[in-house]
Amino acid sequence: MTVRTVADAIDRLAVTEILHRYCSQIDAGNFTAVRELFTDDARGRYWGGEWLEGGDAIVQWLVSTCASALFMHHMDKVYSIEIDGDRATARCHITAHLTGRDAPGTVMLSVGNYVDELRREDGGWKISSRAFEQGWSELRQADQPEPVQGAAG
Amino acid sequence: MTTVRTFEDVRDHINASDTLYRYCSTVDQKDFVGLRTVFDDDARMRFTAAGTWSEWVEGADAIVAWVDKMTADRSFQHHLVSVYHVDVEGDQASALAYLTSHQVAADDPNQVLQMSSRYRNRLRRDGDGWVITEIQLEIGWIEVRTFDQSLALG
Numbered sequence: 091m092t093v094r095t096v097a098d099a100i101d102r103l104a105v106t107e108i109l110h111r112y113c114s115q116i117d118a119g120n121f122t123a124v125r126e127l128f129t130d131d132a133r134g135r136y137w138g139g140e141w142l143e144g145g146d147a148i149v150q151w152l153v154s155t156c157a158s159a160l161f162m163h164h165m166d167k168v169y170s171i172e173i174d175g176d177r178a179t180a181r182c183h184i185t186a187h188l189t190g191r192d193a194p195g196t197v198m199l200s201v202g203n204y205v206d207e208l209r210r211e212d213g214g215w216k217i218s219s220r221a222f223e224q225g226w227s228e229l230r231q232a233d234q235p236e237p238v239q240g241a242a243g
Numbered sequence: 244m245t246t247v248r249t250f251e252d253v254r255d256h257i258n259a260s261d262t263l264y265r266y267c268s269t270v271d272q273k274d275f276v277g278l279r280t281v282f283d284d285d286a287r288m289r290f291t292a293a294g295t296w297s298e299w300v301e302g303a304d305a306i307v308a309w310v311d312k313m314t315a316d317r318s319f320q321h322h323l324v325s326v327y328h329v330d331v332e333g334d335q336a337s338a339l340a341y342l343t344s345h346q347v348a349a350d351d352p353n354q355v356l357q358m359s360s361r362y363r364n365r366l367r368r369d370g371d372g373w374v375i376t377e378i379q380l381e382i383g384w385i386e387v388r389t390f391d392q393s394l395a396l397g
Contacts (some may be wrong), residue, residue: 096250103256104247110327114339117361161383165341168324185343187359187384197384214246222302232386234293 091172100171101215105178105208106168108215113164113184116152125149128217129209135221146222160194163187166204176210195233201226236237252331259336259366259373260326266375267342270310279307283367283376290380306378317356319347323364324395334368342380353391378390 093099108127128134130144135141136155142148154164163186169209170181182204187197207219246348247253261353262281269277282303300309314320321344340362348354365377 096253099253100247100249103253107247107328111327113341114327118345163341163361163383165323165325165343165359189384197386230386232384234385 091171101173101178102171105171105173105180105215108205108208108217109168109180109182110166110206111167112217112220116156117162117164119156121149121153126151128220129211132217133219137204137222137224158189158190158192160191161189162185178204178208178210178215180204180208181207196229196231199226199230200224250394254327255336255373258371259331260339261327262341262366262373262375263326263338263362263364264324266378267328270314271320273311273314273320275307275311278310279303280394281375282306283369283374284375286376286378288378290382292382292385314346318349318350319345320377321345333379336366336368336373338362338364338366341365351389354387354389356380357386357388358382 091098091102093102098138110188112127114125115121127147128148130145131143132145132148133141134148134151136151142151147218156209167187167188169183172179184200184202184204186192186200188199188200202222202224206217206221208215210216222241247256251355257261266278266281269281282380284303284305285301286303288300288306288309291297299321300306323343324340326340328337330337342360342361342362343359344356344358346356346358348356352353360380360382364374364375367376
């Protein structure tokens with residue numbers, strides 16, 4: 091979208107904030123906060139599976155899928171947002187690094203896109219549809235040093 | 244959590260984010276004069292991996308010297324960062340930024356250190372902009388990879 095007004099800028103940043111919060115709250119294991127990001131009738135689909143119907147069903151699936159995770163890092167960049175009144179569409183590029191408690195030296199790299207729809211409710215934005223389209227996945231291994239020595243910053 | 248409702252919310256988010264992006268770009272360019280400008284004089288910084296926190300590095304000058312030392316053995320650095328949240332309370336802010344970094348070894352151009360990390364920062368308002376008062380770097384995945392760069396160029 092082309093930002094022409096202050097209202098456009100506010101909406102664009104507010105939508106971006108919601109999409110980023112989805113990633114940060116999953117990674118923090120805060121699924122109560124994740125639920126608040128979805129409308130009650132939201133739809134969700136991951137890796138080309140069946141559509142999950144309803145915000146509760148989406149979060150229940152996320153809780154189950156993330157149960158064995160040790161570290162989750164959903165690196166997300168919001169690429170496009172289109173707003174039409176109280177509805178919006180968005181597209182995000184994501185690279186995720188995920189490790190499990192039973193194998194901290196193995197990481198799953200997942201590269202793909204989120205295709206989203208959002209709706210304005212009670213003055214704020216919520217996700218009404220989110221589909222993850224995966225384009226590349228890979229398992230990599232590396233011993234994890236502790237504490238880390240070397241380049242940081 | 245800051246709900247974006249006003250122009251001032253947008254302005255603060257953009258200006259605080261600009262400071263956080265400038266931190267990364269000056270580190271990558273080894274522009275330590277520029278890096279010093281993003282910090283409050285009394286800023287502090289620490290990092291963790293596998294649940295072990297480093298000691299705090301206290302003061303902006305000490306942080307800049309520490310970054311210089313920690314990255315001296317890197318010939319190329321690429322801190323790819325996405326600022327997720329800027330939560331403002333008056334003249335103070337907290338921010339969460341996600342980071343994927345690639346850092347090439349100076350003594351081996353075919354070896355890169357890749358990390359997936361998060362910055363949990365605090366900032367304070369400084370005139371029209373923001374300066375960093377605290378950085379906490381959480382490293383979640385760290386990996387050294389090697390690849391013959393001459394092959395990558397075809």
